Amino acid sequence: MFGMGLIKGLGVTLKHFIGTYIDDIRWLGRGRYYNEQALEQRQGPKARGVFTVQYPEEKLPVPEEFRYIPFLLYEENEDGTHQDRCTSCGICAKVCPPQCIWIVRSNDPETGRPVPEPTDFFIDIDICMNCGLCAEYCPFDAIKMDHDYELASYDRFQHHIFNKERLSKPVSYYAQIRPHNYQREEQERAEKEAAKAARRKE
Amino acid sequence: MTEETKTKAEDPIVARFKDQVSMDDRQAYEGYLVKPENLIEFARTLKEELGYDYLSSVTGVDYLPDEKLEVVYHAYRTSGGPAAVFKVQVPRAEPVVPSLVPIYPGADFQEREAWDLLGIRFTGHPDLRRILLWEGFEGHPLRKDWREAYFEEERKPFKNRWPEGNVYRVEDKKAFGKNVSYPDEFTPEGWVPEGEQSLYAALEASEQIRSGNGNGREDELGEEVVVNLGPQHPSTHGVFRMVVTLDGETITSLKPVMGYLHRNHEKIGERNTFLMNMPFTDRLDYICSMSNNFGYALAVEKLMGIQPPERAEYIRIIMAELTRIVNHLWAIGFLLNDLGAFFTPALYVINERELILDVFEAVSGSRMMCNYFRFGGLARDLSDDALQKIKEIVNNRLPAKVDELDVYLTGNEIVRTRGEGVGVLTAEQAIDYSAAGPVLRASGVAYDVRKADPYSIYDRFDFDVAVRPNGDVYDRYLVRIDEIRQSLRIVQQAVRDIPGGEYQTGKPQYQVRVPAGESYGRVENPKGELGYYVVSDGKPNPWRYHVRAPSFINLTGMEQMCIGQKIADVVAILGSIDIVLGETDR
Numbered sequence: 001m002f003g004m005g006l007i008k009g010l011g012v013t014l015k016h017f018i019g020t021y022i023d024d025i026r027w028l029g030r031g032r033y034y035n036e037q038a039l040e041q042r043q044g045p046k047a048r049g050v051f052t053v054q055y056p057e058e059k060l061p062v063p064e065e066f067r068y069i070p071f072l073l074y075e076e077n078e079d080g081t082h083q084d085r086c087t088s089c090g091i092c093a094k095v096c097p098p099q100c101i102w103i104v105r106s107n108d109p110e111t112g113r114p115v116p117e118p119t120d121f122f123i124d125i126d127i128c129m130n131c132g133l134c135a136e137y138c139p140f141d142a143i144k145m146d147h148d149y150e151l152a153s154y155d156r157f158q159h160h161i162f163n164k165e166r167l168s169k170p171v172s173y174y175a176q177i178r179p180h181n182y183q184r185e186e187q188e189r190a191e192k193e194a195a196k197a198a199r200r201k202e
Numbered sequence: 203m204t205e206e207t208k209t210k211a212e213d214p215i216v217a218r219f220k221d222q223v224s225m226d227d228r229q230a231y232e233g234y235l236v237k238p239e240n241l242i243e244f245a246r247t248l249k250e251e252l253g254y255d256y257l258s259s260v261t262g263v264d265y266l267p268d269e270k271l272e273v274v275y276h277a278y279r280t281s282g283g284p285a286a287v288f289k290v291q292v293p294r295a296e297p298v299v300p301s302l303v304p305i306y307p308g309a310d311f312q313e314r315e316a317w318d319l320l321g322i323r324f325t326g327h328p329d330l331r332r333i334l335l336w337e338g339f340e341g342h343p344l345r346k347d348w349r350e351a352y353f354e355e356e357r358k359p360f361k362n363r364w365p366e367g368n369v370y371r372v373e374d375k376k377a378f379g380k381n382v383s384y385p386d387e388f389t390p391e392g393w394v395p396e397g398e399q400s401l402y403a404a405l406e407a408s409e410q411i412r413s414g415n416g417n418g419r420e421d422e423l424g425e426e427v428v429v430n431l432g433p434q435h436p437s438t439h440g441v442f443r444m445v446v447t448l449d450g451e452t453i454t455s456l457k458p459v460m461g462y463l464h465r466n467h468e469k470i471g472e473r474n475t476f477l478m479n480m481p482f483t484d485r486l487d488y489i490c491s492m493s494n495n496f497g498y499a500l501a502v503e504k505l506m507g508i509q510p511p512e513r514a515e516y517i518r519i520i521m522a523e524l525t526r527i528v529n530h531l532w533a534i535g536f537l538l539n540d541l542g543a544f545f546t547p548a549l550y551v552i553n554e555r556e557l558i559l560d561v562f563e564a565v566s567g568s569r570m571m572c573n574y575f576r577f578g579g580l581a582r583d584l585s586d587d588a589l590q591k592i593k594e595i596v597n598n599r600l601p602a603k604v605d606e607l608d609v610y611l612t613g614n615e616i617v618r619t620r621g622e623g624v625g626v627l628t629a630e631q632a633i634d635y636s637a638a639g640p641v642l643r644a645s646g647v648a649y650d651v652r653k654a655d656p657y658s659i660y661d662r663f664d665f666d667v668a669v670r671p672n673g674d675v676y677d678r679y680l681v682r683i684d685e686i687r688q689s690l691r692i693v694q695q696a697v698r699d700i701p702g703g704e705y706q707t708g709k710p711q712y713q714v715r716v717p718a719g720e721s722y723g724r725v726e727n728p729k730g731e732l733g734y735y736v737v738s739d740g741k742p743n744p745w746r747y748h749v750r751a752p753s754f755i756n757l758t759g760m761e762q763m764c765i766g767q768k769i770a771d772v773v774a775i776l777g778s779i780d781i782v783l784g785e786t787d788r
Contacts, residue, residue: 002615003615004613005612005613005614005615005617005618006614006615006616008609008610008613009609009610009611009613009614011609012606012609012610013546013610016550043556043560044557045557045591045594045595045598045599046599051553051556062563063560063563063564063567064564065563065564065565065566065567065582066563066567066568067567067568088364088365090363090364090365091712093359093363093364093367094359094363094364094712095359095475095477095478095712096359096363096478097358097474097478097479097480097481097482099358099359099360099363101363101364102362102363102364102367102368102369103363103364103365103367104365104366104367105364105365105366105367114365120367121367122367122369124369124371129481129571130568130571131480131481131571131573132567132573132581133477133478133481133573133712136581136710137710137712145567157371161369161371
């Protein structure tokens with residue numbers, strides 16, 4: 001019969017419409033919005049009805065591997081001073097596809113040898129394409145991809161070239177946003193150091 | 203037994219053409235070298251007698267040190283099997299090659315592209331105009347001695363990034379003036395767009411070829427009207443323009459105009475190192491970044507002679523097939539948008555797409571710009587959590603949702619009347635115009651690279667090639683639904699059988715060694731055959747990097763599909779081809 005296909009299709013629309021309310025009733029009293037459990041259920045493969053996220057009141061949790069604009073890691077010493085992990089070897093600047101990383105390396109005025117810590121470090125975040133290659137190939141785990149994606153600002157000419165000060169974040173922050181990666185890397189580092197120490201003994 | 207496995211002397215094609223054709227015996231090159239004067243005859247024999255009916259790719263390479271330009275053709279049989287590669291070399295000072303459009307109409311846009319970007323003139327081409335760039339453009343940018351406006355150095359990494367780190371903004375450099383050059387006697391202020399006139403002339407010429415008489419206009423009752431659809435039009439899926447001639451409401455000729463999003467991906471690719479190109483491929487067809495990565499990784503791995511480990515192959519296939527599901531859901535949703543069902547169907551399918559994008563984000567770190575493949579493996583392993591999530595989606599959720607979509611749309615009378623018999627491309631036409639992917643298969647040609655010339659480990663999976671006979675908008679929709687089901691089958695098998703082990707061969711390297719040579723890596727992208735033609739000269743950067751973009755080449759048959767249709771159907775036909783402008787314009 002002509003029109004049956006249309007009616008069947010409208011049935012699907014009605015199902016979607018009703019599904020939303022069924023879920024609302026099921027979550028009555030627990031709050032279907034503005035809490036983490038509800039958000040996870042609504043976004044997961046068992047969800048029914050609407051998926052809308054009430055941004056910015058609700059934010060989707062980002063997975064550990066999520067990558068957005070690199071940052072530099074520094075160790076916090078016990079005396080309160082900071083030690084950059086970066087040795088200004090320049091691999092990130094070489095591997096960067098849009099070439100948005102500039103590193104200033106300086107030489108020791110007395111010995112003339114390069115100072116390991118970079119004098120300054122710039123990333124033009126307008127050019128950065130968030131590919132994550134810098135973090136992937138850094139041999140010192142000194143540059144990592146951030147989770148902070150809310151970077152809007154009023155003036156791109158003033159604020160969008162990040163310098164070393166703006167880019168640097170403590171290792172503890174990294175351990176917090178990427179716990180699994182952090183643990184794995186620390187373990188690898190410990191193993192390497194142990195092997196080195198063993199070799200030295202010999 | 204193919205031509206490749208025989209020795210040079212007994213190669214039937216070389217034997218037949220004697221001193222007109224020779225094998226390309228450069229190190230790690232393949233195929234035949236044909237003289238320009240024999241090209242037409244050679245191509246005709248290849249097509250009509252040897253059965254290479256499908257011209258996949260036409261492109262050019264600038265061999266500056268040899269003062270030569272080379273045109274490279276890849277032809278296939280639609281019954282399957284490896285390529286017949288043939289090349290024509292012409293002097294750089296006078297690059298003239300006979301056009302293959304009379305034999306393979308699918309060469310049309312690709313030859314125009316080679317003219318536009320490399321300045322190779324194709325004699326006998328019916329409409330040789332620039333295609334991606336505008337006519338006030340000076341030079342042919344893919345020539346090796348051409349330099350772009352913000353030229354820094356021949357190849358990355360640029361020297362001022364490290365160790366001095368002289369930071370600057372591109373805007374601070376002079377944007378105009380010395381950075382931009384125009385042809386002689388060209389003043390931007392006094393410019394009259396001649397390109398428009400040649401475009402309209404081409405439109406008229408194409409109509410005359412079709413109607414077969416020189417003055418069709420006088421015979422008509424009413425006057426014909428030229429209508430521009432786009433470039434700013436919500437239903438063109440981006441900045442894409444179509445110029446149509448109308449007789450009343452009926453289309454008599456149509457020319458697509460593109461290049462508004464052109465950024466010369468290939469030139470950027472030649473400045474980049476091999477690895478740097480990987481994230482750039484994400485941005486071609488930005489709906490399917492995973493399978494874009496796949497094609498490029500295959501091409502370079504072929505040159506390097508490495509194989510990814512077993513686990514990586516499985517993960518690659520899972521990701522590529524999930525991408526196909528994502529793409530087809532998106533295409534169906536937006537086809538319905540074009541038909542007038544404003545966003546309800548689109549949002550229902552986007553719901554499902556979001557679940558897959560969540561997986562991509564957990565695996566690769568980004569929802570759309572995945573950048574997940576590496577030469578010889580992957581960027582990182584697939585976690586158990588993510589695998590569990592994929593299992594849940596492909597085993598429990600999506601099959602029911604696809605059935606629901608089927609009930610929702612397939613029988614719908616509006617979809618059927620708008621789709622059936624609209625935008626028909628017959629099987630012969632589809633092959634001639636080098637259409638690929640769902641467009642080709644909806645015309646009854648069971649050609650799928652995954653079956654015809656299997657790559658990776660596709661030969662281990664049990665799936666069918668989705669084919670529909672009618673070649674209209676409705677069949678293209680149905681093929682996509684079928685392909686989603688087939689992709690689900692493949693992913694279900696892959697997540698069941700996935701082995702443990704390494705996900706990368708060797709140590710990850712940022713400077714890969716790619717031996718000199720050429721390779722063509724092709725995959726069945728959701729939109730059609732995606733090919734990467736890569737030439738390496740042993741340096742860290744590719745000498746030539748070309749993308750055979752399915753959304754670009756599928757548009758070659760657009761005019762054929764639209765002739766005789768109503769203007770209101772153009773949007774539906776375009777939606778059924780499913781183009782992405784990031785890939786069309788590159």
